[in-house]
Amino acid sequence: MAASRCRYFLRCAGLNMPRPRQNFMEIHHEIFFSQCRQLSFYKFSTKNFKLTRSTCLLGSLITIGSTATIAGISWSRSVYKRASSALDGSLGIGLAQSSSVLLPGVSFIQAREVEHITRQTDTTGLKLTLYQYQVCPFCCKVRAFLDYHGLSYNIVEVDPIFRKEIKFSEYRKVPILVYEGPEEDDQVQMNDSSVIISALKSFLVADNKDLRQIVTFFPKIESQSGGWMSRKVVEYANRHEIMLGIPGRTKEMKRERKWRIWVDDVLVHNLPPNIYRTWKEAVQAFSYIAEKANFNSWEKYVIQYVGALGMYFVSKKLKKKYNLPDDVRSSLYNAANDWMKSVGNKDFHGGVEPNMADLAVYGVLSSIEGLDAFNDMVSETNIGPWYHRTKDAVVNHRGAK
Known part of the structure; x- marks a missing residue:
């Protein structure tokens, strides 16, 4: 009864079900996609195909090996991208920079690990946080300036791939230096390593100790490049200048x-x-x-x-x-x-x-x-x-x- 029902549904689907007495492995499978088209598969026989334990084992090993290889390549690629991201803008590969910006009322995320560098020589009262990659030459340049002048600062090591530590910033490269003033909204973000150093040096030597005002002396200038593949070009005024408030520079x-x-x-x-x-x-x-x-x-x-x-x-x-x-x-x-x-x-x-x-x-x-x-x-x-x-x-x- 069950076999006849199975043959009935197969006939309705357009498939010819062989009789039990026929050798299933010796006939053609007929599949009808329309009334006028028919496809025939090669004849399967016990001579052409043998399902043995060794065959199953070999197939399993091939499947597992292929899956492991694909997974390994994908994982290696993601790790390589992470390493490349850590180098981007760090070892001279991606050198795009950004100007300093004021951040009124910004909410900084709480980093999992913050290293506190406290110097007894620091009399500025500045509360600084450096977001960095440890091996970034631009970050090393900023740290050299901070250490030479004996300034206290916090270090946040940024995850190179997810960069959750700088989620608050539209600028997605390092170094980023954040100044947090005494007031709740008194916060300044500086992004370019040369701007950071110039602004801090200006603060140290100037009579006016207003860092918020000093960073406005380094404005971002945007222009459009020529050619059929025109793109936005960003430059920053006074990146390497010390803003003393007087005209001219010494030799x-x-x-x-x-x-x-x-x-x-x-x-x-x-x-x-x-x-x-x-x-x-x-x-x-x-x-x-x-x-x-x-x-x-x-x-x-x-x-x-x-x-x-x-x-x-x-x-x-x-x-x-x-x-x-x-x-x-x-x-x-x-x-x-x-x-x-x-x-x-x-x-x-x-x-x-x-x-x-x-x-x-x-x-x-x-x-x-x-x-x-x-x-x-x-x-x-x-x-x-x-x-x-x-x-x-x-x-x-x-x-x-």
């Missing part, structure tokens, strides 16, 4: 400004092609990055190799983009030599004490201290003694007043 100030611009436009661009120059150096750099950033043990392992492989090839494009020679080490050495010519016979570019150009160069180079590129630069040029003198001045907060 020393012009010279200091020139080399601060050189750090952002020349020195930083030499880092990625040099630290990813070879496969070995790429693995070394990503091992250092993984150790310093917020990654778990498995992600650190993947970053060392997947990230290194990706950046090894990206560095080749960066070399072409920044018009560097095939021997990228020579470009790094030339940059170090140019800087030391500017320093001359003095202890520092600023004379007896570091100026902002000294701190900028030191901050950027400190992000690669210990890597082969840094060690080769120190051994092949005479930048080493200057670097260690500047490091000593920063660590001991010799710019504090």
Whole structure:
């Protein structure tokens, strides 16, 4: 009874159900999609197909292996993107910057981990929070300035992929420095590393100690690029200026400004092609990055190799983009030599004490201290003694007043 019902429904569906006495494996399956079209499959037979235990095991292994491979590739890709995001704007790959903004009544999120840097030398009363990536040259440049001047500040390490710590900000890069004043709405966000340093230096030397007003001296200027692929171009006025409220600049100030611009436009661009120059150096750099950033043990392992492989090839494009020679080490050495010519016979570019150009160069180079590129630069040029003198001045907060 059940078999006849099954054959009845199959006939209604357009399928011919073989009789029980017929050999099912020796006939054609007929499937009708219309009254005039018919498809026939090849004949199945026990000679052509054998379902054995070994066949099932092999199929299972292939399925599990394929699934694991796809999952591994997807996970590795996500981790690599996370590492690349950590480098974006950090090692000279993405250098877009943003101007300072006032944030009345902004609600900052509570970061899971905040490091408090408290200096007894700080007499400014500024409440500062730095949102950063530990290995970012621009972040290192800001930290060098803060440490040299003996300022107290909080550090929030930003998760490179989700960036929940800077959810409050439309600007999605680091460094971000937030000043929180005594009043509830007295809050200022500064984004560009050079703007941050210029604004804080202006605050330290100016008679008017109003940081809210000082940051307005660094306005954002937007324009439109030409060509058929027109895009918005953002520049920031006075990024490398100290706003003293008086016209003109001294010769020393012009010279200091020139080399601060050189750090952002020349020195930083030499880092990625040099630290990813070879496969070995790429693995070394990503091992250092993984150790310093917020990654778990498995992600650190993947970053060392997947990230290194990706950046090894990206560095080749960066070399072409920044018009560097095939021997990228020579470009790094030339940059170090140019800087030391500017320093001359003095202890520092600023004379007896570091100026902002000294701190900028030191901050950027400190992000690669210990890597082969840094060690080769120190051994092949005479930048080493200057670097260690500047490091000593920063660590001991010799710019504090």
